[in-house]
Amino acid sequence: MGKISLTILKEDCCGCHSCEVACKQEHDLGVGPRLIRVIEKSPLFIPIYCHHCAKPPCKDACPVEAIYRNDQGLVLINEEACIGCRECVTACPFGAMQFDDIKEVAAKCDLCLERLTEGKAPACSLICPTGCMVWGDTTELLNRAASRA
Amino acid sequence: MEEIKKVRTVCRSCHGGCGVIAQVKNGKVVKIEGDPDSPISYGTLCSKGLAITQIAYHPDRILHPMKKGHQGWERITWDEALDTVAYQFKKVIEQHGPESLFIGQGTGRDYESHFSRFGNLLGTPNVLTAGHMCYLSRIGASLITCGRFPVCDYEGEPKCIILWAVNPLWTNPDEYKGAGFWRAYKKGAKLIVIDPRKNFYTQKADLWLQLRPGTDAALAMGFFQVIIEEELYDKEFVTRYIHGWDAFVERVKEYPLYKVEQITRIGEELIREAARMYACTKPAGIHWGVPTEQTINCTDFTRTAIGLMAATGNLDAPGGNVFHVPPKVRKVSEFSRHDALSPTQREKRLGGEQYKLAARMALITPKAAWEAMLTEKPYPLKAGIFVGTNPLITEANAKDIYAALQKLDFLAVADFFLTPTAELADIFLPAGTWLEQNHMAENWKFHGYVLARQKVVEIGECWQDHKIFQELGKRMGQEWWDTVEDALDYLLEPTGLTWEQFKEKGYLKGDMIYYKYRQGGFSTPTRKVELFSTILEDWGRDPLPKYTEIPESPVSRPDLAKEYPFILNAGLRTPTFFHSANRQVPWLREIRPDPIVEIHPDTARKHGIKEMDWVWIESPRGRVKQKVKLNDGIDPVVVVAEHGWWFPEIKDEGHGWDISNINLLTDDSHQSMDPVMGATNLRVLLCNISRCEQG
Numbered sequence: 001m002g003k004i005s006l007t008i009l010k011e012d013c014c015g016c017h018s019c020e021v022a023c024k025q026e027h028d029l030g031v032g033p034r035l036i037r038v039i040e041k042s043p044l045f046i047p048i049y050c051h052h053c054a055k056p057p058c059k060d061a062c063p064v065e066a067i068y069r070n071d072q073g074l075v076l077i078n079e080e081a082c083i084g085c086r087e088c089v090t091a092c093p094f095g096a097m098q099f100d101d102i103k104e105v106a107a108k109c110d111l112c113l114e115r116l117t118e119g120k121a122p123a124c125s126l127i128c129p130t131g132c133m134v135w136g137d138t139t140e141l142l143n144r145a146a147s148r149a
Numbered sequence: 150m151e152e153i154k155k156v157r158t159v160c161r162s163c164h165g166g167c168g169v170i171a172q173v174k175n176g177k178v179v180k181i182e183g184d185p186d187s188p189i190s191y192g193t194l195c196s197k198g199l200a201i202t203q204i205a206y207h208p209d210r211i212l213h214p215m216k217k218g219h220q221g222w223e224r225i226t227w228d229e230a231l232d233t234v235a236y237q238f239k240k241v242i243e244q245h246g247p248e249s250l251f252i253g254q255g256t257g258r259d260y261e262s263h264f265s266r267f268g269n270l271l272g273t274p275n276v277l278t279a280g281h282m283c284y285l286s287r288i289g290a291s292l293i294t295c296g297r298f299p300v301c302d303y304e305g306e307p308k309c310i311i312l313w314a315v316n317p318l319w320t321n322p323d324e325y326k327g328a329g330f331w332r333a334y335k336k337g338a339k340l341i342v343i344d345p346r347k348n349f350y351t352q353k354a355d356l357w358l359q360l361r362p363g364t365d366a367a368l369a370m371g372f373f374q375v376i377i378e379e380e381l382y383d384k385e386f387v388t389r390y391i392h393g394w395d396a397f398v399e400r401v402k403e404y405p406l407y408k409v410e411q412i413t414r415i416g417e418e419l420i421r422e423a424a425r426m427y428a429c430t431k432p433a434g435i436h437w438g439v440p441t442e443q444t445i446n447c448t449d450f451t452r453t454a455i456g457l458m459a460a461t462g463n464l465d466a467p468g469g470n471v472f473h474v475p476p477k478v479r480k481v482s483e484f485s486r487h488d489a490l491s492p493t494q495r496e497k498r499l500g501g502e503q504y505k506l507a508a509r510m511a512l513i514t515p516k517a518a519w520e521a522m523l524t525e526k527p528y529p530l531k532a533g534i535f536v537g538t539n540p541l542i543t544e545a546n547a548k549d550i551y552a553a554l555q556k557l558d559f560l561a562v563a564d565f566f567l568t569p570t571a572e573l574a575d576i577f578l579p580a581g582t583w584l585e586q587n588h589m590a591e592n593w594k595f596h597g598y599v600l601a602r603q604k605v606v607e608i609g610e611c612w613q614d615h616k617i618f619q620e621l622g623k624r625m626g627q628e629w630w631d632t633v634e635d636a637l638d639y640l641l642e643p644t645g646l647t648w649e650q651f652k653e654k655g656y657l658k659g660d661m662i663y664y665k666y667r668q669g670g671f672s673t674p675t676r677k678v679e680l681f682s683t684i685l686e687d688w689g690r691d692p693l694p695k696y697t698e699i700p701e702s703p704v705s706r707p708d709l710a711k712e713y714p715f716i717l718n719a720g721l722r723t724p725t726f727f728h729s730a731n732r733q734v735p736w737l738r739e740i741r742p743d744p745i746v747e748i749h750p751d752t753a754r755k756h757g758i759k760e761m762d763w764v765w766i767e768s769p770r771g772r773v774k775q776k777v778k779l780n781d782g783i784d785p786v787v788v789v790a791e792h793g794w795w796f797p798e799i800k801d802e803g804h805g806w807d808i809s810n811i812n813l814l815t816d817d818s819h820q821s822m823d824p825v826m827g828a829t830n831l832r833v834l835l836c837n838i839s840r841c842e843q844g
Contacts, residue, residue: 014318015319015349015724016195016318016327016724017196017724017740018193018194018199018724020196020736020740021196021200021736021737021740022194022199024736025180025199025202031736031738040778042346042347042348042747042778042779042780042781042782043346043347043352043780045349126183126192127183127192127193127194128193129193129195129328129331130318130331131331
């Protein structure tokens with residue numbers, strides 16, 4: 001399987017926040033960590049989400065190598081190894097890295113890894129009313145983006 | 150460990166009928182997903198629907214009936230609760246007559262049929278809802294104008310869409326769902342957006358008309374000015390199917406574009422361009438929102454908008470505004486037994502003589518109820534039941550409502566939580582959420598569908614509202630069915646399906662036929678679209694639509710505007726809350742923790758106000774505080790504030806109902822209301838703002 005990405009067409013984000021709640025439900029999260037988040041700057045909506053960077057600053061910042069990138073290009077956290085130092089939270093340029101106060105570990109988007117293995121779309125993208133969250137094969141997405149531009 | 154069971158059902162976290170797949174494990178709902186096969190939502194779902202598990206299983210939710218004793222709320226049985234309500238209601242009937250009882254609902258959990266049946270069989274005409282200023286008001290105006298309710302036909306692929314004061318991807322007024330709009334827009338429809346605020350849609354729009362809040366009816370007249378002047382109307386339709394066209398044309402002459410510009414503050418040329426685009430792009434649909442209904446122009450705006458649809462040949466045309474054909478189920482009106490309410494009792498409807506359109510829709514303007522409670526005139530209202538409504542927060546002039554409800558001898562409330570309104574009750578009945586409901590959903594809507602909302606779980610001792618009316622009705626000696634499902638069989642009978650069979654099917658759709666008026670005309674007295682309303686004429690009202698200046702505006706009250714220089718545009722919607730609901734839901738409150746008031750940066754600077762400051766918003770009727778968000782996409786003279794705020798986390802019995810509740814500022818004087826529907830003005834008034842030092 002090739003690399004997988006999620007990208008958000010910002011201009012089509014209507015600020016409904018459905019993705020946030022779908023994400024919380026999928027990952028069984030309470031108040032606190034927001035693995036995807038939409039900032040409202042009237043009249044604009046700015047989605048904040050993990051870009052699963054090719055050279056992830058969060059991974060570089062982690063002193064215990066708890067963050068890794070898998071075969072599909074997804075940047076993931078090994079919760080067992082995480083020491084809760086929050087270096088990654090500071091390092092992320094997007095503000096996408098979160099902290100789970102209950103588990104006392106860093107928390108981040110895993111692009112719904114479990115769902116992906118079952119061939120299902122990430123929870124956030126599935127309910128989006130404008131379809132502004134696009135996911136799939138990275139190369140294909142890049143090609144599509146290029147043709148849009 | 151038990152397997153996960155999937156149940157297909159239908160959401161009701163707003164008015165919506167979005168399709169849901171609920172996952173159940175060990176008797177508990179563990180996940181909510183959108184149903185991709187839903188003809189309403191195509192798999193999408195909003196934050197409110199997704200968060201239903203946090204309402205259903207909320208620690209503050211009341212799961213058993215209660216009575217208010219000397220020590221506060223005490224748990225009781227359903228038998229005791231229902232016997233108490235029945236005893237109190239019978240006492241009022243004996244001493245004062247059934248008209249001294251009221252039944253009240255909010256936007257409803259889809260129990261209108263049962264609610265009205267209960268009221269009609271009770272013998273009271275005093276049905277207190279939000280319908281005077283929300284949805285039923287537009288239906289009332291539609292019925293007298295064209296006989297049915299015209300809905301933007303997204304399935305018919307409009308080539309031009311007007312979004313008129315509406316945000317369909319956040320909040321869904323009934324028939325429409327954001328998904329339908331978005332599909333049509335993405336197929337390339339032209340978009341005209343009418344809104345006082347720059348927003349998501351205004352940035353997508355071909356044309357954005359930023360009107361002064363409350364002047365929609367004048368703008369509609371401006372559209373007509375252009376359409377008539379440039380002869381952009383469908384002459385054959387106008388000749389054959391519009392009653393009173395010539396008189397209406399005369400009326401439109403009172404609105405030359407320069408005058409419409411003065412009223413609406415939209416440039417003449419822009420109005421002209423928009424009118425042309427709407428009239429010349431075929432087909433074109435108008436999707437309009439509730440702000441147009443919540444002013445003195447409620448009925449007149451809807452009537453003029455229907456006039457636009459009719460005159461441009463878009464009425465009941467594919468991709469225009471259409472009359473959907475319902476499936477052949479039993480109608481809400483028949484189930485509701487309106488025939489059982491005697492003419493003598495109808496005549497006693499509070500405010501019925503004055504607000505005849507509301508009376509025709511079998512409801513009252515709440516103002517008339519508050520007056521009867523406070524003054525006992527024309528007769529006292531002594532007791533009643535509120536189901537799923539929090540009028541202390543959601544109706545105009547909250548201070549009066551608080552005083553009025555204190556005067557009642559007895560109040561029962563059915564709800565999920567102890568809301569500020571529920572705290573004023575004597576009996577609390579625990580209602581079921583949509584996860585706990587068996588119902589043939591959406592029967593009262595005009596989109597041509599009925600949907601199977603099936604019970605996913607039972608929680609505590611909660612009952613779905615339908616069962617509450619049924620069991621209370623039986624105790625009042627009314628005719629009901631043994632079970633909720635028996636009543637559903639009765640509703641479904643004309644289709645030949647039972648509830649069990651319907652549940653398997655999921656939904657029914659009526660067979661759509663366009664241009665139905667070509668056989669037999671429209672269902673009005675003249676069989677035509679009545680731009681000149683013979684019904685309003687009979688009532689001694691102006692038979693032609695017009696624009697009336699908002700009674701509290703810088704134009705109508707320059708004196709008051711000196712002290713209150715800003716136009717308060719109240720009722721700003723959020724994507725996470727449904728009116729006064731959901732403030733206790735962690736996932737949603739995290740997204741929207743505070744009541745927000747939007748202020749233009751220039752205005753804020755002038756008043757020493759910064760983003761995230763708390764500010765006082767003050768009207769002649771009171772002051773409340775909200776938190777500032779700057780928005781340079783509004784007129785600096787306009788201040789836009791959210792509604793519906795109370796604070797469930799405040800544990801005293803007021804739950805902070807008077808801190809940020811914008812309806813402490815709104816007016817419900819008769820002169821501010823729609824003259825035939827009694828719509829209260831929840832939207833446009835004068836205010837002042839100042840920085841709140843304490844925060």
